Amino acid sequence: MDVLFWGVFPYICITLLVGGLIWRYRSDQYGWTSESSQLREAKILRLASPLFHFGILFVLLGHFMGLFIPDWMTEAMGVSQHQYHLLATVGGTVAGIAALMGFCGLLWRRFVNHSVRFATTGRDLVAYVFLAIPLTLGAIATAANQLFGADGGYNYRKTISVWLRSLFMLQPRVDLMANVPLSFKLHIIAGLLLLAVWPFTRLVHVLSAPVGYVTRPPIVYRSRRSATAASPEQPGWTPVRATAAGGEDAGGAPAQGA
Numbered sequence: 001m002d003v004l005f006w007g008v009f010p011y012i013c014i015t016l017l018v019g020g021l022i023w024r025y026r027s028d029q030y031g032w033t034s035e036s037s038q039l040r041e042a043k044i045l046r047l048a049s050p051l052f053h054f055g056i057l058f059v060l061l062g063h064f065m066g067l068f069i070p071d072w073m074t075e076a077m078g079v080s081q082h083q084y085h086l087l088a089t090v091g092g093t094v095a096g097i098a099a100l101m102g103f104c105g106l107l108w109r110r111f112v113n114h115s116v117r118f119a120t121t122g123r124d125l126v127a128y129v130f131l132a133i134p135l136t137l138g139a140i141a142t143a144a145n146q147l148f149g150a151d152g153g154y155n156y157r158k159t160i161s162v163w164l165r166s167l168f169m170l171q172p173r174v175d176l177m178a179n180v181p182l183s184f185k186l187h188i189i190a191g192l193l194l195l196a197v198w199p200f201t202r203l204v205h206v207l208s209a210p211v212g213y214v215t216r217p218p219i220v221y222r223s224r225r226s227a228t229a230a231s232p233e234q235p236g237w238t239p240v241r242a243t244a245a246g247g248e249d250a251g252g253a254p255a256q257g258a
Contacts, residue, residue, distance in 0.1 A: 005189065006174040010167050013192040020199025021207070034105055034205035035124075040115040044105055052102025058095035059138075067164050071157045085153050088148045103135060127201035134190035141183035154181060160188070242252060 024032065038045055066088055074084055077115055107128065146153040163176040177185065199203065 002174045002178060005185075006177045007164065007172040009189070012173070013196040015160075016128045016196040017198055020196075021204065024088055024204060032038065032204050034207065035202050036114050037119055038120060041109060041113045042112070044109040048102045048109060049193025050102070051098050052106055055099030057095070057104055059092065059099055063091045065173070067158060069163045070161070070165075081155070084153065085146075085155075089153060090140070092142060093147065093168050096135075096142060100135060100139060103131065107132075112121040116147065123201050126197060127203055130197050130201075131189075131203075134187060134194055136188050141181070141187045144183050145181055153183070156180070156184065160184060192209045 071081065071084075075081070079087075110120060110124075110128070159176045159180055163173050166173040166176075
């Protein structure tokens, strides 16, 4: 089971992530979007969206620092393990609370507002479910092991971090995951599943950047006012003018019926 979960399963999820992104880009570029529902409801979105996005951004930054930067490197910079643990725990807790609050606000908006709820698709539900599980398990793992666990918390940089880096070396050290707390194991599995379904949901918009906005040509708007228009106005019909006696208009031409 250790080989399956920590030596095979990660590569399956990474393959689905990379292959799914290539497939989605080649077959559904017009669907590569966040599918914004801001026009349907903006009041709750204005608060919940920044909370979630900034919170999850700092959570991911903390994950990157803890998982990909070895402990000897931070110690060489003068940061002890205790100082790192304190910084990671406090910062990660604040960022996690912000992300959870924003996510709950987005869920509330999604299912309470009628317009937004009717626009919700099956892919949206999949994205919300696979986001909710790792967020919840991550909060549980942090609370159980880092906040209210043993003094100093669990040093995942000696086990989980080394195991994750070994995956990219194509030499997975599955033995390091044997004694990892169950809450962290479940959080990792949920995170890998999120990566596997990522290309097939609206989450692909995370990998897009509005680079083209900088160099695209400006949009030219034409005025409807005849005084500022570049060309004379050409109406799509002949206007009906008031007629004088005898069935002719004021200019002497026969009047056209309406």
